[in-house]
Amino acid sequence: MKSQITIKKIQDLLLQGLHTTYVDDETSRRIWWASLAVIQENFLSHSAQEGGIWVASPLPALTEKKCLSKMKGWLWSPEGFPYFQMDNAGFLPLDHSRKVKEDSSKFNRNYKVLTLNEKDGFEPFLIILTKNFQCLLTIAGEKNKRNLLMRCDEKSLKTVIELIDAKLNQENFEEALNFRNEIKNLGHLNINDEFEKNFWPNLSSKLANLIPKLSVQSAVKNDDEKHQLTEAKLLQVISHEVRTPLATIRTLISSTLRKYNMDESMRNRLIQIDNECNEQIDRFGLIFNAAELVSNNESLPNQLARINLGEILYKLVPVWSKQLKRRGISLEIDIPKQLPEILSDSEKLELMLRGLIDRNTRGLREGSSLILELRPAGQKLKLQLKVKKFDIGINQIDNKEISSDIGPVLNWNPQTGSLQLSQIATQKLLASLGGHVTQRRDTGLTVFFPTSDSSDL
Template identity: 30%
Template sequence: MYKWYLPTFSEILALGEATPSSRPTTVVQRRVKAEREWFGAIAALNQLLQSIAPLETSGSVKGILLSGPLPVLTQPDLVNQIATWTFTVGDPGKVSLRLPAAMGGESCGIAPPTLPLLPDDPLAAEPFCLVLTPHFSLAMALGETVEGTPTFLFSFEPEIVWQVWRSLQARLMLVSPQPLSLLNGLVEQFPTVAPDYRTVMQFSRLMLANLFDLETEGKRVQVVPKAVAKTGAKFSAMSFASPFGKPWQAKKSPKKGGTDTELLQAIAHEVRTPLTTIRTLTRLLLRRKELGADVIKRLKMIDQECTEQIDRFNLIFKAAELETTDTSTPLSPLAPISLAQVFQQNTPRWQQQAQQHRHTLDIILPQQMPMVVTDPTMLDQALTGLIDRITHSLPPGSHIEVQVTLAGHQLKLQFKSQSQTDCGADGKDKYGFAPVLKSLGQLLMFQPETGNLSLSMPVTKNFFQALGGKLIVRQHPQQGEVLTIFLPLDNRRVDD
């Protein structure tokens, strides 16, 4: 029944939980969906622990967390309150007996102590996490269902969590029994408990909210706006219609390239996975206190470059998914969101994108910004992709202007650019810059001079239509390419 002598986390969880949704149709889609949920759950767990830990007044350990193959706690204050170990493949004879920071060990600038797994143990290839606190017990894993389908699984059930702990306990007895007395004592302090239903609801809400916030693409979710929550008005995401037609009825590219599209999705996934690992390790290094200023600067550059490439391939993957999906229901419900907040959160990043190519960027916003109805999870990624396309297509020293204005029952976002140099008859400026975009299939454009990949314009238009909006492209002799996006307004509220 099991792959090995002892069951993995996912094998235990799969037997005790309901069958997960099977909407994605390919193995790649299922794997990526599971990874989205895993990273969203990690972020939710950190937030949930932070909301609980400050309530404790004593200086003792607040809980125990066992994970593998990487640490999952991202907040230093949590590392100092929760006893944390990381299971990883290692030499059983060189097991680290160092105490976690929460138990008087070294500071949170040092990676948590590790416990060994055998190289042939399938658990070594399965991201997992076990948490025991006085308030709840939780086990989760990024693994496979009984049928072998990639999936994310989690459980708050005390019996399931206890079985998971017993599988780890048996592994330690087999590989390295030295730490068991300490771990057994901690587990006795935090026996598995049935959580309050509000804790499970809070975790689920946090997980949904974080699916798109961890720079790895997320599962699309319905978001209820604060304005509706405050007024108590009945909300239905399906009640918000785009004036440009149903988003899921956007024009699709011909299906003859379906195999190529699946290959592109697989490549996008394989690129993002190692980049996400590199970024995770980089951020763990940045938490160390003994780093010099120059090292910190270079690590931040690595973090930034990884983030940009992860986001770029997130966008490519989602566009490929859109182009190959035939469904009678929308890929994501539309909901009112604050466009002012989108600009506030992303303007520093867009400014940095422009500065990297020696451009200037001005963003002109109205004094009052109405709420717009769109996909609340993907709009910022789509706008960032558009800024990225513009910055790579202009000669150095250009000026980019983004202006937001009201246009009847829509909000208009216009992207203009002005080169600071005159172009000659050959189309080159004084720097010799003459951008050439080559088509890579139906979805992508490639710029040989920079190696930059971007979505083709038809696919970009389809993408914005899927977000409930409309993208119009105009060519001007002096201003070059002018991009205009129209988004429908939510007329019930205006942000100050």
């Protein structure tokens, strides 16, 4: 009888012959999340559009929607997924007593969840395979003696693929067939020899940017500016640390909805929690982007492309309507057809638009209406947000609320207890996305986007 293939055995095999410096659990977590960010932002974002596969354990490692939507995956997830312990690098569920009951047909997902055996261990593991990009990433080792392993060479990839196939074959023959078919469909893989050379410098840069930079400063450098840069760096770290557990909570909710029968009221409550987590992930993602701009003290060079702003708004309207309806606010839209395209970054602009809606509806009383208009304005498109107060009946965004900036990125409103982007941060973010914002009491919030025909490509 063949011995059982486990994730732990695969990791131990990869560790053989290595002589390296180990890190503690906390450091390994930061290295892991930074590595995932580097891979998704710098290397996978374009390759994922061609399709591919991923295999992960014990949690889904990929978070970028455009990566997940085009790729198929297999996730080894522990039993007792709703229960967490923080001992083993912060990734690990505690209760492994109940058998996972698969019912994937009820859910629109591109990955299959399998039961993670206790012998597999609980250190994070990920392998990504696309036509032009391949990478294996894992944290291995004992408690407080962790090591990040990254492999992208043909020999290591081939060995791990064969071991994963053998593990699937032992546990779920049907999924083993599916896995082999997906590997076959990828055809010949183009191994990128330059990836390893670029990965480690990018990872070093990402980790360095997670903490305030320490350097000898010129005596004439403005102390306020130094303080603002330090605050922005700290906000980046905080935003990252907040989004990570929220994303984990969403994964746990998805797993709970999938695995357990429950009454409709309980299901709706979990879905409501999921929605709230998603909104906060978006908010802190926006804060992270704003802090990144401020810490670099200039607009980052986004790669702008032609996009249809009207289509993006129509896609977001159902999300906004549900979000505002929960607070008793209605949404009115006025978007004509056949509008010219603009130059922007569709994903970051979508996140920014979500933030604008959130920023300009917090504190509104129940019964108010948000009016969203998109109009041509010469060689620009004018996006306008106005609020119709149910007790006043005039179209305006009321800026009389008592609020104050608490740094270069955030604004604090003591009346509502809400944190939101400062006006300066909002203007910088929109400028990096090709837009220009104005805000007056008589016209509400207005954002101008130059059309692609009038912009330099």
